Amino acid sequence: MILGGVLDSVGKVVNGVTGNKKSEKTITGSVVLVKKNVLDFTAVLSTVADGVFELVGQGVTLQLVSAENADPANGNGGKLGKLEGLQNWNLTFTPPLAGGDSLYKVSFEWDEELGTPGAIILRNNHAAEFFLKTITLEDVPGEGRIHFVCDSWVYPDKQYKTPRIFFANKTYLPQETPAPLRKYREQELKALRGDGTGELKLGDRVYDYAVYNDLGNPDKGSEQVRPILGGSAQYPYPRRGRTSRPPSRSDPNTESRNFLPTNVFNIYVPRDEQFGHLKMSDFIAYNLKSLVNQIIPFFEAFVNHTPNEFDSFKEVDNLYFNGIPLPTDALNQLASNIPLEMTKEIFRSDGQQLLKFPVPRVIENRSNPTAWRTDEEFARQMLAGLNPLLIRLLEEFPPASKLDPEVYGHQGSSITKEDIEYNLEGLNVEEALGSNRLFILDHHDTVVPSLRRINRDTSAKMYASRTLLFLRSDNTLKPVAIELSLPHPEGDKFGVVSKVYTPAEHGVEGSIWLLAKAFVAVNDSGHHQLISHWLNTHAVSEPFVIATNRQLSVVHPIYKLLEPHFRDTMTINALARELLVNADGIIERTFCPRKFSLEMSSEAYKSWNFMDQALPNDLKKRGIAVGDIKSLDDIDRLLIKDYPYAVDGLKIWFAIEKWVKDYCSFYYKTDEMVQQDPELQAWWKELREVGHGDKKNEPWWPKMQSREELIASCTIIIWIASALHAAVNFGQYAYGGYFPNRPTISRRFIPEKGTPEYAELQKNPEKIFFRTMSSQLQSLTVIAVVQMLSNHASDEVYLGQRTPNWTTDAIALAASEAFNRRLAEIEGEILKMNMDKKLRNRVGPVNVPYNLLYPTGDVGISGKGIPNSISI
Incomplete structure (x- = not known):
């Protein structure tokens, strides 16, 4: 009966779509996508219905939308071409491309009345989703080749209220959009905004806001109750993405935390924001889960077979240089519960007998093993x-x-x-x-x-x-x-x-x-992790991601400018709320503010100022720079001439600013064009009044009435997501992986004269040091966490790198190329400075060159590289 129904449906499709006689003139297209089963080994085989639809070429259909000619019968939207099917979905000889990509062909009957296509409506009639990368049309009359950069998950068509639409890679301000495409531009934004109600589920594309009411878990008792961050004067905070889980049983104002520990993703994130097409990032997400569920329990088992404390620096050094023997039952747990591939990512084991971590850069120089202790x-x-x-x-x-x-x-x-x-x-x-x-x-x-x-x-x-x-x-x-x-x-x-x-x-x-x-160092470690890192990059950026997707069309020039800098940010933040910054999460267990950690970041947010995030403004505010730094010519205004973060950061800052200025000035010729852009104004209003709504009345917000304000705002957003995050994230293992250099928690006060502890300090100072600072379990946990967070993914996208054919505008492309040339020059300048012996702060006594703002990096813990976005 089911198969008969499917065949009836197919017959209607064949008679209604493919049965029409085609004209002789056709244009060809190619589609690059990744099937779900390439990315998800748990994906089921295609259903019988999929196979039947493929027999007639209707598993995936595409329909051209005119950018030139409107159709009154289509609500004055663009005239539609005929439905055409993607060819040969199930043929095994379809050659896979790099990274599991597959290439498919499609032919379109050409209708001169259609004119130039500006969009494509795509329907997925399969039972499973796929990741659509690009569509390319060849030999379009009057146009030649037209590219559609999609980079989106496409779920079965029945899941959408309106079919999926993808726009050609042309860029339009709202008022310049061809009339036949305006309906679709508005329709797509409406779909992404949703209606603010209902439960959001896997595959949904809705971007919406919520306060941080998902950190605590009152159902587990009063010790895991945490204040709601955001929406109050006492606890102001940036907004996060709405997840719409039901409230907890104990408190209707707290969102429940009913997680399945084996799943990588338990929190709703708009589907295109999730990992999934990023294998290395998927692996990192899996490792983060495994760290909580398997690795930390393993460390606990290991610690139970030790004196529970480190007693000397030599004992700690053995973790990296010689390894520490593992007890038999800990070995058994390691072998039975933790996949070998994951253990290699978290720590190194020698023949499954030694616990041995990679050597952090701060202690690599064995000719001066105590250099980290020096005052310099x-x-x-x-x-x-x-x-x-x-x-x-x-x-x-x-x-x-x-x-x-x-x-x-x-x-x-x-x-x-x-x-x-x-x-x-x-x-x-x-x-x-x-x-x-x-x-x-x-x-x-x-x-x-x-x-x-x-x-x-x-x-x-x-x-x-x-x-x-x-x-x-x-x-x-x-x-x-x-x-x-x-x-x-x-x-x-x-x-x-x-x-x-x-x-x-x-x-x-x-x-x-x-x-x-x-x-x-304990204070600085807490401030670094909770404020410099989490609050000032991760948390403050999430409203930028949400507002941009809700208010700026994918064909808007500012969307195209900013979108690469939002890759994976919502997902990594969701994972952090689930495992790192939540009640009794890793941060609370291992950093000194403990259960008051996120409260302290909320207190810090009270003084957060968007404009102060601009590096020149920050340096001036801290008194590090005398007067304004308006260009690299003003770098001599730094009071500390050899300040690697400031010197390298200013080079990157002004490179970003130049790129943003060249780009924005091409699309906005006057201040009036900024003022008259309805999408831009709605974006900025929502960002201030909703995304950062607890600070909406601050006088320092740009009014977004001029090109200068637009350029400054976009430069700050890109700086936060790229260079600022890189500076505070990718050195975590180099410096914090050796925890005596960056202890994260203290458990006793400094001994006072006349006490037994003071006498012990005189006899055995190293033992007292380790009794005072992090415990063995806390230290091992921090090492594993910062090792993971310091990794560059195998598919990392570094500052300046972009998807091919992201725009058709030659001036924008030329500005992008100039930006990349400047970044390459900066790399050479950094290498040269790091070799200058007069610049003692570049490498220091530990002989670790400052490369955290070196634009490109390497896979793993390379200690260099600026990703486009906050992706870990």
């Missing part, structure tokens, strides 16, 4: 390490606080002139301030509001910190004082209790100084 390297990493975004000029001494004294009492620094003047190369404090040679790494005001709760309500023990540094005559920085502060025992309004530590190399003073630096 400690300070250099503030300029060229994982978090080179915070150091700023010290403008007053002693350092002051901006916290409300009515709430927090006196929060001024207790550092005195006597603490530091002997380390200022003969200058007094006033002279050092006046000559702009004192700098500060300030983790005081960001930590103090949460400090009492962290130390009281979690197992972590941390301080607020201020680190003062002096710029020496050789352009390196020297730490001259570290202030560590705890809440006053009588209450917040009494301020803090602080202690100042100064440099020492030997004896118990040297051990305490090393601990003080480690506590600074």
